[in-house]
Amino acid sequence: MKWTREKRYLPYSKWDAETLRDLQAEAANSAYQMHYHLHPISGLVNDPNGFSYFNGEYHLFYQSYPFGAVHGLKSWVHFKSNDLVHWINLGLAVKPDSKADSQGAYSGSAREIDGKLFLMYTGNHRDENWVRTPYQIGAWMGKDGVVKDKTVLFKNPDHITEHFRDPQILKENDTYYAILGAQDKAEKHGHIDVWKSKDLKNWEELGFLNLSDHDLGYMIECPNIVRVDGKVVVIFCPQGLDKKIADYDDIYPNMYVIADDIDFENHRLINPGPLQNLDEGFDVYATQAFNAPDGTADEVSWVGLPDTTYPTDDENWANCLSQVKKLSIHDGKLLQQPVETIKSLRRHAEKVSGKTIKENTTGQYELKLNISANQTGSLHLAANDDLSESLQIKFDTKTGKLTLNRSKAGKQVAVDYGTTRSTSFTPHEDLKLDIFVDHSLVEIFVNDGEHVLTGRFFTDPANQRIEFGQDTNYQGTFYNMEPIL
Numbered sequence: 001m002k003w004t005r006e007k008r009y010l011p012y013s014k015w016d017a018e019t020l021r022d023l024q025a026e027a028a029n030s031a032y033q034m035h036y037h038l039h040p041i042s043g044l045v046n047d048p049n050g051f052s053y054f055n056g057e058y059h060l061f062y063q064s065y066p067f068g069a070v071h072g073l074k075s076w077v078h079f080k081s082n083d084l085v086h087w088i089n090l091g092l093a094v095k096p097d098s099k100a101d102s103q104g105a106y107s108g109s110a111r112e113i114d115g116k117l118f119l120m121y122t123g124n125h126r127d128e129n130w131v132r133t134p135y136q137i138g139a140w141m142g143k144d145g146v147v148k149d150k151t152v153l154f155k156n157p158d159h160i161t162e163h164f165r166d167p168q169i170l171k172e173n174d175t176y177y178a179i180l181g182a183q184d185k186a187e188k189h190g191h192i193d194v195w196k197s198k199d200l201k202n203w204e205e206l207g208f209l210n211l212s213d214h215d216l217g218y219m220i221e222c223p224n225i226v227r228v229d230g231k232v233v234v235i236f237c238p239q240g241l242d243k244k245i246a247d248y249d250d251i252y253p254n255m256y257v258i259a260d261d262i263d264f265e266n267h268r269l270i271n272p273g274p275l276q277n278l279d280e281g282f283d284v285y286a287t288q289a290f291n292a293p294d295g296t297a298d299e300v301s302w303v304g305l306p307d308t309t310y311p312t313d314d315e316n317w318a319n320c321l322s323q324v325k326k327l328s329i330h331d332g333k334l335l336q337q338p339v340e341t342i343k344s345l346r347r348h349a350e351k352v353s354g355k356t357i358k359e360n361t362t363g364q365y366e367l368k369l370n371i372s373a374n375q376t377g378s379l380h381l382a383a384n385d386d387l388s389e390s391l392q393i394k395f396d397t398k399t400g401k402l403t404l405n406r407s408k409a410g411k412q413v414a415v416d417y418g419t420t421r422s423t424s425f426t427p428h429e430d431l432k433l434d435i436f437v438d439h440s441l442v443e444i445f446v447n448d449g450e451h452v453l454t455g456r457f458f459t460d461p462a463n464q465r466i467e468f469g470q471d472t473n474y475q476g477t478f479y480n481m482e483p484i485l
């Protein structure tokens, strides 16, 4: 099928129910589909949106294009949860059904205000000449889950181009603030733009955040701010960032900065630290973090990248979300860890030992390993019998280096950006790995979340061996994981 612009932006009502059912069946029946991570019911999923706590439950939405593996007319699909692990699908919540979001209900955030959930997002509007206006929209969701009262709050001011989107709504003292990704007209550089409002109706621009002394490429998407253990963490996606400023391999990275504090009124971070790569794997983007009322900071990422094709495009669906990760700061370092409740998915614990960890798996498991200090070697996941095909993790606890290699992991993805990703850790110490595999998704937590490497891989689903390439001194536990949906 050929995707024309007209087809990608066709109103949802013009698609027939049978087509949608076929697409749903394709996504559900795929051997690459995830079973304990949020994934597309049909079509394409991208950014997590509106991650929030409302009416005693967690709420999370994602960007969805239900009719194929392309970035077409976007909407928000709604999920809720009591434990950040099991989610109930509440269906389409924000539809592109007004003039302001006529070409897509783009990304945004949510926050409980006066007993309702306030949603703030970008309406992607294009006129008949395809000229874009990014409207920032407010809407309200009641306890019934119905989103209504969409109102345009503001659009791009004169000094900002059409690239102005992804508002995060925040509150400090009695004032609401919103931060947005923006491109200035004069230099065409990426920024985080700070806005303020007392009543959620009248909004005033304060200015760009002092993220860094460097220019951060041509656009910043999906900015968010979260308080973690007394610090302020700013998470964002710079596009076109010079690799001399911060090291990354993906087409676009998901970066963060830790600051001592933030002065919203003066749009200033206090003592911002260096730019750092949030995830050192292959496919993390558009991570959204928020502070729950009890102060905890949780984040969830899109596992997928813009402008990238994936093997399941041929099955008309693409991408998924990461598991929810809890943020903390220790010794000035950001840690990202699985939430405690993920343990509720473990079926039973099996101590593993020897070179062959498992001859077979269901493709849906957690593997916790403690690899003793001063060893080098490789671990093969999703391997065939002779290990000629696998997703490989190379480790060197002498120099403190880990490399994830997907060059022999079946169908390839974005090879122009390399087939390996590496991270460093303290040498001559045991290496702790908490590895989550969900069919075609791997999330590797290194040393209690000091580093995370997330990636998709598309090996032959029959390849389910887990084996070290050599005798290795380690302790390990293997858990099958239950499905969540």
Ligand code: FRU
Pocket (backbone or CB within 6 Å): 046, 047, 063, 074, 106, 107, 108, 122, 165, 166, 221, 222, 286, 306
């Ligand atoms: C990031 C992004 C956002 C935008 C959304 C549209 O992946 O491009 O900037 O709001 O996706 O789906």
